[in-house]
Amino acid sequence: MNPLQRLRAVTPEATKTHCPYCAFQCGMEMTVRDRKGHDIEVTADEAFPVNRGQMCIKGLTSAALLEHPARIRTPMLREQDGRLAPVTWETALDFVAERLRSLRATYGPASVGAFGSGALTNEKAYLLGKFVRVVLRSPNVDYNGRYCMSSAAAGQNRAFGIDRGLPFPVSDIAKTGTLMLWGSNCAETMPPITQWIFEQKSAGGHLIVVDPRRTDTARIASLHLQLTPGTDLALANGLLHLAIEQKLIDEDYVARRTEGFDDLRRSVLTSDPARIERLTGVPIEQQVRAVRLLAESESSMILSGRGPEQQSKGSDTVLALINLMLALGKVGKPASGYGCLTGQGNGQGGREHGQKADQLPGYRLIEDPDDRRAIAAVWGIEPDELPGKGKSAYELLDSCGPQGGIRGLLVFGSNVVVSSPHASNVERRIRDLELLVVCDSFQNETTEAAHVILPVAQWAEEEGTMTNLEGRVILRQRVRPPPPGCKTDLAILCELAHRLGVSRGFQFESAQDVFDELRAATAGGRADYSGITYEKIRLEQGVFWPCPSAGHPGTPRLFADTFAHPGGRARFHAVPYRPAEEVPDTEYPLYFTTGRYKEHYNSGAQTRLVQALVDVRPEPRVQIHPRLAGKLGVAEGEGLVVQSRRGAVCFLAQISTDIRADTLFAPFHWGGRMAANLLTIPALDPVSGMPEFKVCAVRARAAGPAHQNATIA
Numbered sequence: 001m002n003p004l005q006r007l008r009a010v011t012p013e014a015t016k017t018h019c020p021y022c023a024f025q026c027g028m029e030m031t032v033r034d035r036k037g038h039d040i041e042v043t044a045d046e047a048f049p050v051n052r053g054q055m056c057i058k059g060l061t062s063a064a065l066l067e068h069p070a071r072i073r074t075p076m077l078r079e080q081d082g083r084l085a086p087v088t089w090e091t092a093l094d095f096v097a098e099r100l101r102s103l104r105a106t107y108g109p110a111s112v113g114a115f116g117s118g119a120l121t122n123e124k125a126y127l128l129g130k131f132v133r134v135v136l137r138s139p140n141v142d143y144n145g146r147y148c149m150s151s152a153a154a155g156q157n158r159a160f161g162i163d164r165g166l167p168f169p170v171s172d173i174a175k176t177g178t179l180m181l182w183g184s185n186c187a188e189t190m191p192p193i194t195q196w197i198f199e200q201k202s203a204g205g206h207l208i209v210v211d212p213r214r215t216d217t218a219r220i221a222s223l224h225l226q227l228t229p230g231t232d233l234a235l236a237n238g239l240l241h242l243a244i245e246q247k248l249i250d251e252d253y254v255a256r257r258t259e260g261f262d263d264l265r266r267s268v269l270t271s272d273p274a275r276i277e278r279l280t281g282v283p284i285e286q287q288v289r290a291v292r293l294l295a296e297s298e299s300s301m302i303l304s305g306r307g308p309e310q311q312s313k314g315s316d317t318v319l320a321l322i323n324l325m326l327a328l329g330k331v332g333k334p335a336s337g338y339g340c341l342t343g344q345g346n347g348q349g350g351r352e353h354g355q356k357a358d359q360l361p362g363y364r365l366i367e368d369p370d371d372r373r374a375i376a377a378v379w380g381i382e383p384d385e386l387p388g389k390g391k392s393a394y395e396l397l398d399s400c401g402p403q404g405g406i407r408g409l410l411v412f413g414s415n416v417v418v419s420s421p422h423a424s425n426v427e428r429r430i431r432d433l434e435l436l437v438v439c440d441s442f443q444n445e446t447t448e449a450a451h452v453i454l455p456v457a458q459w460a461e462e463e464g465t466m467t468n469l470e471g472r473v474i475l476r477q478r479v480r481p482p483p484p485g486c487k488t489d490l491a492i493l494c495e496l497a498h499r500l501g502v503s504r505g506f507q508f509e510s511a512q513d514v515f516d517e518l519r520a521a522t523a524g525g526r527a528d529y530s531g532i533t534y535e536k537i538r539l540e541q542g543v544f545w546p547c548p549s550a551g552h553p554g555t556p557r558l559f560a561d562t563f564a565h566p567g568g569r570a571r572f573h574a575v576p577y578r579p580a581e582e583v584p585d586t587e588y589p590l591y592f593t594t595g596r597y598k599e600h601y602n603s604g605a606q607t608r609l610v611q612a613l614v615d616v617r618p619e620p621r622v623q624i625h626p627r628l629a630g631k632l633g634v635a636e637g638e639g640l641v642v643q644s645r646r647g648a649v650c651f652l653a654q655i656s657t658d659i660r661a662d663t664l665f666a667p668f669h670w671g672g673r674m675a676a677n678l679l680t681i682p683a684l685d686p687v688s689g690m691p692e693f694k695v696c697a698v699r700a701r702a703a704g705p706a707h708q709n710a711t712i713a
């Protein structure tokens with residue numbers, strides 16, 4: 001069946017679209033079963049080549065969000081007495097525009113800004129960046145992808161000159177000889193990916209997992225390196241040292257395709273296996289086995305997740321992983337190389353179109369004069385009128401209030417009070433804002449501090465493109481109209497722009513119109529979308545960027561012949577090991593690390609509303625090794641008070657030999673007193689601005705009988 005026939009074969013009510021959650025962006029079909037559009041069935045799209053008919057429990061239950069009773073259906077304004085009152089759109093938008101105007105007049109344009117999201121479509125990310133730069137004239141726009149992909153992005157840009165999470169389609173996973181999943185628990189965080197891993201394993205491939213916990217992903221591995229949290233950089237350098245010692249380096253590849261190896265070679269001299277074993281806890285035999293599997297398989301790949309990336313040295317760690325794969329001569333070979341498993345639905349596209357503090361559309365740089373000229377021309381302004389680089393996500397939030405100088409903030413698609421490090425600080429800061437506007441479909445912990453809440457359409461109620469973890473640009477089609485009272489993010493941005501006196505450049509009939517402008521803005525940029533159209537996406541099951549012209553087929557695979565740096569070579573970087581910002585000591589003797597459950601998504605703002613998911617995972621539990629639990633006197637299901645220098649949380653204990661005895665783990669999907677981020681440290685990677693979500697020091701004690709239910713209350 002050709003793709004057109006396949007589209008027609010679908011029943012009239014079934015619309016092909018994609019899941020609202022993670023970067024796997026499973027193809028799904030939504031069928032409206034009643035005339036009101038309330039009863040909607042979700043099935044996985046058998047024909048979509050990424051998930052091939054599989055989906056996880058989150059995607060399959062996602063339709064519950066559309067008619068959810070908690071859905072906000074009218075704008076809300078905070079009254080003098082602190083209560084939220086429903087108001088008309090006119091009132092709400094006039095109020096926001098007036099406050100933005102007066103804050104800018106009093107404190108200057110940089111006093112207002114926006115916080116965006118990897119949940120936003122490409123069109124929204126593009127228009128948000130344009131709105132902040134052109135209408136607010138502020139440098140301050142950043143987004144939650146800073147918490148997610150920024151270290152991998154920084155590493156790939158420096159090494160390859162381009163950042164596309166995966167340089168190949170996920171189907172290449174099935175063809176690789178050795179797959180090393182480094183700090184990714186993808187069996188739980190993008191479950192349908194395991195079909196490719198199982199295929200790889202049945203073809204005789206090896207799977208290595210690097211994680212301080214024996215996760216569902218580690219359980220299917222033939223080799224599990226259960227390292228000490230925060231020591232990934234040491235381990236990666238150590239593997240390179242071993243590769244050099246054991247003569248596994250592809251000298252010919254290094255000479256032809258790279259630069260900077262001599263400096264790197266010198267820098268890993270001290271990373272001898274015994275030292276690395278002491279630092280990381282990974283036995284020498286395991287180090288040797290891992291590097292031999294990577295080097296000696298005809299094809300091999302390292303895919304990283306948030307484990308090594310969400311550290312204050314995350315971008316260096318990514319460089320070390322790339323160093324290793326370049327030195328082994330793997331990058332650009334079939335089914336080989338380095339890739340990052342992007343997290344959010346549009347984590348990839350969200351970082352390409354200008355909602356990042358240092359970037360302009362097409363992955364252009366805001367500090368590059370040529371890039372500024374190119375975008376200013378598309379936007380019809382002078383290059384000088386474009387503001388410069390703004391603050392990174394955590395720094396932006398930490399600057400809210402009179403001291404930091406950010407007085408007004410618009411939030412699109414992030415529950416920052418739950419998902420930011422040192423959450424109590426972020427909550428205090430945003431409560432100091434003179435204007436906090438949250439655009440969302442639901443109230444959450446962040447809207448509690450909002451002056452205005454604007455209710456938005458959800459993913460199935462509007463069109464837009466997303467760029468999945470492979471760099472494949474896909475199309476979300478509209479399944480039903482938004483409920484009366486809700487507007488799209490695009491409409492909100494345009495209407496605010498008009499009220500602030502900027503009409504030109506903010507008059508779009510549809511998301512597709514915005515996409516057409518985005519295409520023009522990316523032409524000639526690193527992430528070139530100019531040859532992509534909605535129609536082409538429909539016909540070809542998505543199009544991989546770069547796609548620089550209408551006749552261009554898109555680029556599923558990068559680096560076969562060249563890298564994106566001038567001269568075409570990849571660059572090695574010497575990245576010496578350094579410890580985490582905070583390591584255990586006598587006062588706070590344990591590591592604390594964080595991550596995810598299969599059933600919940602990020603801050604939980606959406607999934608905590610879905611009963612089927614709450615039934616399976618009603619609350620967070622702290623994972624603790626039985627030996628440590630015994631020492632602390634805590635039993636399964638009892639309260640354990642976990643305390644860091646920033647706060648304390650009483651979690652119920654989940655006792656398990658799957659975790660190291662020096663480490664506690666908790667998910668960050670809950671807010672309030674159960675927020676893991678009350679404990680985390682806001683140490684930031686100096687290059688990427690990524691917070692150290694994966695490592696801090698804590699102490700723990702049994703809560704005692706009086707407090708057993710403390711976390712449930």
Ligand SMILES: Nc1nc2c(c(=O)[nH]1)N[C@H]1C(S)=C(S)[C@@H](COP(=O)(O)OP(=O)(O)OC[C@H]3O[C@@H](n4cnc5c(=O)[nH]c(N)nc54)[C@H](O)[C@@H]3O)O[C@H]1N2
Binds near residue numbers: 600
């Ligand atoms: N179910 C579910 N799926 C999701 C999401 C979700 O919230 N829930 N979110 C989506 C998003 S936005 C993202 S970014 C991805 C994230 O996907 P993953 O990267 O798979 O998720 P995490 O659980 O954050 O981290 C992965 C692993 O890192 C390990 N880890 C902790 N500390 C360290 C360390 O120091 N070194 C190493 N090597 N590993 C460490 C943790 O034990 C954890 O198992 O998932 C996406 N998919």
Ligand SMILES: Nc1nc2c(c(=O)[nH]1)N[C@H]1C(S)=C(S)[C@@H](COP(=O)(O)OP(=O)(O)OC[C@H]3O[C@@H](n4cnc5c(=O)[nH]c(N)nc54)[C@H](O)[C@@H]3O)O[C@H]1N2
Binds near residue numbers: 119343414420421676
């Ligand atoms: N301790 C710890 N903290 C972490 C992490 C960790 O591993 N450990 N991971 C970090 C990572 S990787 C990420 S990605 C962040 C994610 O955490 P957040 O940035 O809080 O993201 P979500 O929880 O996905 O919040 C999305 C919100 O956006 C809304 N939304 C969804 N789509 C749209 C839309 O199109 N428009 C608008 N206006 N709103 C929309 C949803 O209803 C929801 O309220 O958390 C980070 N925080």
Ligand code: SF4
Binds near residue numbers: 020021058
């Ligand atoms: S794997 Fe990701 S995209 Fe697929 S259904 Fe689950 S959450 Fe949705």
Ligand SMILES: [Mo]
Binds near residue numbers: 147149
């Ligand atoms: Mo993420």
